[in-house]
Amino acid sequence: MVNPEFLEQGFRWYGDRDPVSLEFIRQAGAESVFTSLHEIPYGKLWEKKAIAARKKTLEKAGLKWGAVESLPVSEDIKLGAGNRDEHIFNYKESLKNLGECGIKIVIYNFMPVLDWVRTDLHYRLPDGSTCLRFDPVQFAAFEIFILKRPGAERDYSKKQLEKAEKFFGLLSATGKKKFEKSIIDTFPGCKMGLKISDVRKMLDLYSGISAASLGKNLDLFLKEVVPVAEKYEIKLAIHPDDPPFGILGLPRIASNLSDFKRITRSVDSPSNGVAFCTGSLSASPKNDIPKMLNELEERVFVAHLRSTQRDSDGSFKESGHIEGSVPMFEVVSKLLEMQEKRLAKGGDKILFRPDHGRDMADDLLKPPTDNPGYSYIGRMKGLAELRGLQFGILKSRRTGKRKL
Ligand code: DNO
Numbered sequence: 001m002v003n004p005e006f007l008e009q010g011f012r013w014y015g016d017r018d019p020v021s022l023e024f025i026r027q028a029g030a031e032s033v034f035t036s037l038h039e040i041p042y043g044k045l046w047e048k049k050a051i052a053a054r055k056k057t058l059e060k061a062g063l064k065w066g067a068v069e070s071l072p073v074s075e076d077i078k079l080g081a082g083n084r085d086e087h088i089f090n091y092k093e094s095l096k097n098l099g100e101c102g103i104k105i106v107i108y109n110f111m112p113v114l115d116w117v118r119t120d121l122h123y124r125l126p127d128g129s130t131c132l133r134f135d136p137v138q139f140a141a142f143e144i145f146i147l148k149r150p151g152a153e154r155d156y157s158k159k160q161l162e163k164a165e166k167f168f169g170l171l172s173a174t175g176k177k178k179f180e181k182s183i184i185d186t187f188p189g190c191k192m193g194l195k196i197s198d199v200r201k202m203l204d205l206y207s208g209i210s211a212a213s214l215g216k217n218l219d220l221f222l223k224e225v226v227p228v229a230e231k232y233e234i235k236l237a238i239h240p241d242d243p244p245f246g247i248l249g250l251p252r253i254a255s256n257l258s259d260f261k262r263i264t265r266s267v268d269s270p271s272n273g274v275a276f277c278t279g280s281l282s283a284s285p286k287n288d289i290p291k292m293l294n295e296l297e298e299r300v301f302v303a304h305l306r307s308t309q310r311d312s313d314g315s316f317k318e319s320g321h322i323e324g325s326v327p328m329f330e331v332v333s334k335l336l337e338m339q340e341k342r343l344a345k346g347g348d349k350i351l352f353r354p355d356h357g358r359d360m361a362d363d364l365l366k367p368p369t370d371n372p373g374y375s376y377i378g379r380m381k382g383l384a385e386l387r388g389l390q391f392g393i394l395k396s397r398r399t400g401k402r403k404l
Helices: 022-027 048-060 075-079 084-100 136-147 158-169 173-184 196-205 211-231 257-266 278-282 289-299 328-344 361-365 376-401
Strands: 008-012 032-035 064-069 105-108 120-124 130-134 235-238 272-277 300-305 307-310 316-319 351-354
Touching (some): 008 064, 008 376, 032 048, 048 084, 075 084, 075 211, 084 211, 105 300, 136 158, 136 196, 173 196, 211 235, 211 257, 211 272, 235 300, 257 272, 257 289, 272 278, 272 289, 278 307, 289 300, 300 328, 351 376, 361 376
Parallel strands (some): 008 032, 008 351, 032 064, 064 105, 235 272, 272 300, 300 351
Antiparallel strands (some): 120 130, 130 316, 307 316
């Protein structure tokens, strides 16, 4: 029996091709699933039939479709060009169809060109487990020697550039290919099959786009889609940029508190909010995560809980869920308080998922998947730790009140 005071426990699932079964997800203690119709290309319509079928699959497994992650925003919408109007039309129709199927939370992001980026998808830790890592030196090597982005050198120090050259020089030909692929083809749940020439072309399209114009394209999108979300009582939640700082010379508009304040005010609606991803936010030392949660409170619709360890060379790696730089005790305490308030007002529980996890134990013996960071055991450990944390917080609050 799930403790009714706990946050709603979720787990990401990548659909039928996910090697982690729904049965295993349930065994981990999750009640709810974050998933998407990954087979549908970005910009296309989500038919009601396909949504209902996916919902049924989850329900048959004893799980709920807690959040759509993601209903992707096409590059044309972000660029404000090409088939933008058709894609926005499809987005609205998809929201309507999701609403009619009873889906309540829809996550999206507005990161240009790539989704989340790391430079090592299997960074080995001293205990033999592996995690995701981002190293600016390695990213410089990618930009300068593989992508050959004009002017990329200007974004790095002399020391970083020297190290980047050394790092790249030591990679074998297959190592270089693998390295390139790990950066440009990790779209959640699907393989875009992007080639480096495609990335160059996409970057060119952004050459005249500043943060202000990207922000305007987001505002225009929100003006169109938020009223539909509101009508169908859907919470539309933007995922933070990951990492939350500029890469590839591209504009970033969802990286910090002022960005989220701007976004949530741009269309002031109870359906326009944030997917509070502590791990993404924590990669920037400028983000005060408890402060952000306090200030965005009303507009935090769903949470991704994980943490990172930032190192002095500017790199970061994903740490254990209750370790690293995220004050997880404060975050979870606050989420529990928020949930209590929402439930008292007749609202819903707050849904979270343990975001990412290490490859550890039996995870390491399985064939590599297309979903780096989404191993079973690593995430199950994260969920168990976060459940324990909630248990401790709730119990100590109660005993505290009784003054034992
Ligand atoms: C990383 C995730 C992202 C996230 C999308 C949201 O693993 O948090 O894949 O789901 O960026 O659109």
